[in-house]
Amino acid sequence: MPSGSGATGRNGGHLTAHAFRGYNWLEKIYGEEEAIRGLAIERYTVSEILKILHEHHSEARVDLVEGGRTVLFFTPEEYEKDKQDYAAAKAAGINLDDVEWLSKEEVEKASAKYGASYSAVRIPGNNLWPLKLVSVLYNLAQNASDRLSLSIHTKTPVTSITPVTSIAPAGSDSSRRWILNTPRGQISCSYVLHATNGYTSHLLPFMHGPNGIVPTRGQIIATRANTPAVLDHSGFIANEGFEYWFPRPQKDDSENELVIVGGGREATEGRGYEFYEVDDSVINPEVSEVLKRFLPVVFPGKFDNETEPEMEWTGIMGYTKSREPFVGPVVNPSDKSSFEAYRGQYISAGYTGHGMPRAFACAEAVARMIAADIKGEKWSAPEWFPEHYLTTKEVLK
Numbered sequence: 544m545p546s547g548s549g550a551t552g553r554n555g556g557h558l559t560a561h562a563f564r565g566y567n568w569l570e571k572i573y574g575e576e577e578a579i580r581g582l583a584i585e586r587y588t589v590s591e592i593l594k595i596l597h598e599h600h601s602e603a604r605v606d607l608v609e610g611g612r613t614v615l616f617f618t619p620e621e622y623e624k625d626k627q628d629y630a631a632a633k634a635a636g637i638n639l640d641d642v643e644w645l646s647k648e649e650v651e652k653a654s655a656k657y658g659a660s661y662s663a664v665r666i667p668g669n670n671l672w673p674l675k676l677v678s679v680l681y682n683l684a685q686n687a688s689d690r691l692s693l694s695i696h697t698k699t700p701v702t703s704i705t706p707v708t709s710i711a712p713a714g715s716d717s718s719r720r721w722i723l724n725t726p727r728g729q730i731s732c733s734y735v736l737h738a739t740n741g742y743t744s745h746l747l748p749f750m751h752g753p754n755g756i757v758p759t760r761g762q763i764i765a766t767r768a769n770t771p772a773v774l775d776h777s778g779f780i781a782n783e784g785f786e787y788w789f790p791r792p793q794k795d796d797s798e799n800e801l802v803i804v805g806g807g808r809e810a811t812e813g814r815g816y817e818f819y820e821v822d823d824s825v826i827n828p829e830v831s832e833v834l835k836r837f838l839p840v841v842f843p844g845k846f847d848n849e850t851e852p853e854m855e856w857t858g859i860m861g862y863t864k865s866r867e868p869f870v871g872p873v874v875n876p877s878d879k880s881s882f883e884a885y886r887g888q889y890i891s892a893g894y895t896g897h898g899m900p901r902a903f904a905c906a907e908a909v910a911r912m913i914a915a916d917i918k919g920e921k922w923s924a925p926e927w928f929p930e931h932y933l934t935t936k937e938v939l940k
Contacts, residue, residue: 556676557778557787558592559612559668560585560900562642563632564625572865573931575635580929581867582637585900587927589669592676592903599683605675606792610777612668615650615661615841617782622662629664641667656775658842668778670789673899699725704735704746704888720887734913737873737890738906740861740898741821747890749875756861756869756893760820762807762830764852765791766838768800773845785809786837801853802846807833823857831855863893870905871912871934882935889913890934905932912938 561582569578593609596602616622633639643665650657657663685693705722719731737743741758744751768774771793778789786806793800807830808816817827831852838846863869873888875881891909894901908928915922915938922938924930930939 556671556673556899557612557668557780557789558589558671558899559666559778560589561897562639562666563629563637564614566628566632566635566637570631570635573929577929577931578632579635579637580927581931582632583927584904584929587925588900588902588904589667591907593669595683596671596676596679599679601679604679605671608670608776608789608792610668610775611665612778612780613657613775614664614666615659615779615781616663617661621783625664658774658845661781661841670776670778696727699727701725701746707731733887734916735888736909736913737888738892740892740894741859743861743890743892747873749877750869753864754876756863757818758821759808759860759862759896760817760823760827760857761805761860761896762817762826762834762857763803763805763855764831764834765801765803765854766835766846766850766852768802768838768842768845769847770845771796771798771800773800773842774802781841782806782809786834788838802838804834804837807831807837809833818862821859823859826855826857860896860898861893862895865931866895866897867929867932868893868895868898868901868905869934870909870932871938874934882937904928908932 563582566578566582569581573581593607596605596607614625616625629639629642645653645657645663645665647660647662650663651660681693681695684691701723703724705724707719707722718733720733721731721735723730723732723735737747739745741756743756747755750756768790774790776790776792778787780787785808786804788802788804791801791803810829810833811817811827817830834855835850835852836848839848868891870891871889872882873885873890875885878884889909889912891902891905894905904927908925912922924933924939930936933939
């Protein structure tokens with residue numbers, strides 16, 4: 544699962560649905576019904592993951608922090624844009640009763656909770672550790688049925704995919720379609736799901752470039768505040784989404800708060816915002832400086848400019864031109880016959896830095912597509928699934 548790897552899997556993860564942000568953009572491009580679905584899939588993802596964690600008493604296992612997300616507005620333009628999205632989403636019938644708008648004075652008054660001097664909006668939100676979530680889901684799936692055989696093979700990259708027909712003896716009858724080639728040998732299979740996000744084009748070369756999925760390096764630091772309990776323990780986001788942060792759960796209340804901060808790609812604006820960067824073994828020093836200076840400026844007196852991060856790392860995200868993921872059968876847009884050429888191959892990838900509230904539901908949708916194909920049935924989109932995510936409408940009834 545992409546959201547269990549890279550930067551997100553190692554920083555804690557914002558399991559937060561956009562309550563209304565981006566609604567006008569979605570409606571302008573895809574229409575009202577699809578805009579509503581574009582927000583509904585995020586609410587569905589969050590509610591389903593929380594339901595699983597609560598039913599299996601696994602909240603502590605994934606470091607779940609429930610509560611909300613605070614969006615700080617650095618400029619009046621940011622505030623006005625969100626207000627317009629809010630009004631349009633509400634007019635479309637989306638329930639936004641749990642959204643709270645805060646003036647700069649209200650945020651300042653609640654300094655123990657917010658600690659800043661900006662206007663803001665508060666929406667429902669959660670934080671957790673995605674890699675731990677994947678472990679919980681894996682164990683649940685592994686024990687779900689005696690008829691299911693499930694295993695993970697690490698350090699076993701698929702280097703290429705070969706059609707079985709190209710190597711099978713003439714006249715042979717094989718129920719398998721594809722051979723996955725790995726350094727440890729070959730695996731034959733009938734179905735392949737591409738969920739490698741920013742690295743998708745390695746196996747699907749036509750997905751390289753701006754019309755496919757662009758690998759994009761994200762960067763994170765873990766830094767200490769001056770004192771314990773500096774911030775509300777839900778998530779924060781600011782600067783038009785470039786920066787996001789949250790305190791880690793503390794076992795010892797006397798310890799100074801450890802805060803995870805991500806973003807800083809605007810430091811490379813003139814050199815491409817870290818697009819097409821695939822190396823997550825290094826960090827960008829320009830991004831490091833932005834992340835290091837960010838919290839001391841936003842929360843004066845609570846963080847020191849001279850404090851060095853306790854840890855710093857990068858991870859590769861997968862961005863798309865539409866900002867929306869590709870979900871469904873693998874299709875090469877430049878080759879209309881490719882639907883048949885890639886039969887049995889599916890994709891769920893390209894979350895554009897917003898995989899936590901979308902990847903789980905997209906995985907459910909594509910898994911149901913595969914199940915429908917196995918049964919010889921047509922797949923029907925759930926009411927919460929945006930049809931503009933689909934790689935092809937051929938899977939629909």
